[in-house]
Amino acid sequence: MPPPPSDLSRRRAGLGPRLAGFVAAFLAATLAARGVRLLLTGRARLAPGPAASAEPYFLLYRLTGVAAVLLASWLALRFLESRRLADLGLGGGVRKAAYDGARGATLASGIFVAGFAALLVTGHARIVGTTLDWRALALQAAPATLLVGLYEELLFRGYLFQAIVERLRPWPAILLVSGVFGAIHYPNPGVTALGAAATALYGVLLGALLVRTRSLWTCIGFHFAGNLVQAALLGSRASGMSFGASILSVDYRPTLFAGAPSGLEAAAPTLLVALLALAWVLRCGAWSARDGARVLWSGAGPPPPTATRSGTRSTPPS
Template sequence: MLAYRTPADAPKWKRRALYSPLARIVIFALLAAAILFLMSLGVAALGLDQKSAPVMARRISYFLRQLVPFLGAYLFLVYVIEKRRPVEIAWRKVIPDGAIGLAAGLLFISSVVAVLWLVGSYVVTGTNPEVEWVRPLLLAGLGTAIAEEIVFRGVLFRITEEGLGTWPAVLVSALFFGGVHIMNPGATVWSSVAIAIEAGALLGLAYHVTRSLPLVMGIHMAWNFSQGTLFGIPVSGNGEKGFLVSTRPGPDWLSGGSFGAEASVVAVLISVIASAALIAYARRHGTIFVRGKQSAPIMETVPS
């Protein structure tokens, strides 16, 4: 079930400049970049980017720079360009779907850590009662989840699927998601491939079968927060001091090395199993869209 289809009576110039998949992706990217730039100027003018600024004020300003540009650009794209209701991010979905996503994300990373513990590649050596909870929950958890899921699932996956079909959308969004993480500390070609399979393909498929951004945001948030702040494992190369103090002995292909558990073959295998289950579900319910072979149903829209 797709969210948008180009109006049949749209003139050619609108089809190319406004409604084509590439045009909508470019419009979103330019608008998000412009909003982020203006907000950065405002933060600098207020001095909130300085270490002398109050800690909470700096954190809130950073969180808003994660939230406002991407959510604002997305709502503009949906309401103004596509002229429809953003049913994939409807308020009524935020709490129930978000809660399901949080549970699924916690289950996923806990399963990875459990297997690593069983094979001796995750060893708890103590606890850290003074661990900070608010910053990683707000920034690495909620802020990152909202921004990245809007970009990679709400825009890149959704619009590519509408234009090219489900399988190209999974491939494109996975490649881009893995590619942007090659810049992270401790990243390797393998870690980018691993995260493309895990967060790229798996979350793309999760969005495909649920059509819910709050759900995939919840998965992403719980994944990042529990991996770093609870289990004390680096999150995509970014080291976190977690409540559990641990070591991860063994080869990097098993432990994930300095990049974290996402680069572990265990995480890849579990994500492949989960992705296979989602594909089986999609096939069983006939939701996979192959361009040229079928006409996919459209989600609830607002007439243009």
């Protein structure tokens, strides 16, 4: 049976033109977002330094960024794929978004709390005080980390990633995009090569989560909670950035074991727990390295059944 016309048109377009189309749309939308910020505030960029994410302007900066990547994704999906935004793994309504986001947030919180506990036990971190500033948490830290999660997941696990998966299959796409994801964070304040490599590892975990669940909400929840728990609860920088308020004031030893100077996400115990989480996700995964587009583009239906050891065939859950 011949494939639908939309599939034929996507094949003729090829991966290169599709990626070029998205990048062009994203750059145009980003320039428009910069113009909006300049018009509203007289500023177009963030101030240098780790505290930039703690100022109110950061919320406008990231909000316009989210709008830009959403617009670029919609244009690429509409005109290059004949698909909807929901097909990126954003469908299912509010209840599914909340459920999947909570699953990702729970996993991220467990990873960073476990890593922090290990640093406390080994003497590489010490709690020196507590501060509870609900206003700063609710009005700056929480929305800032949520917008960062939305922006980076839409950009790195959204249209670009899923188009590459369709062409290259999951693992090459996961490794390629995760490498770029880590490199993009390298210029952040205090992020070392080790910190960038740690970020790339979390990119691999996020890519595996997306392929496993086919829900971008799971990745957004993970990213949001990971940054919030590090910066607003455990007193650490998140990818070199602080978000203003932290419930715990923590003295981290300036050692590689404790992740210095990048932060808790680069600490050895945290990375070990993240690797265990990745192994768990892969073990639970019902997808094969041979699967391509069938594992994503959630609007296209579930992936095909996979053979089990007993010889029966089962359909993986979505």
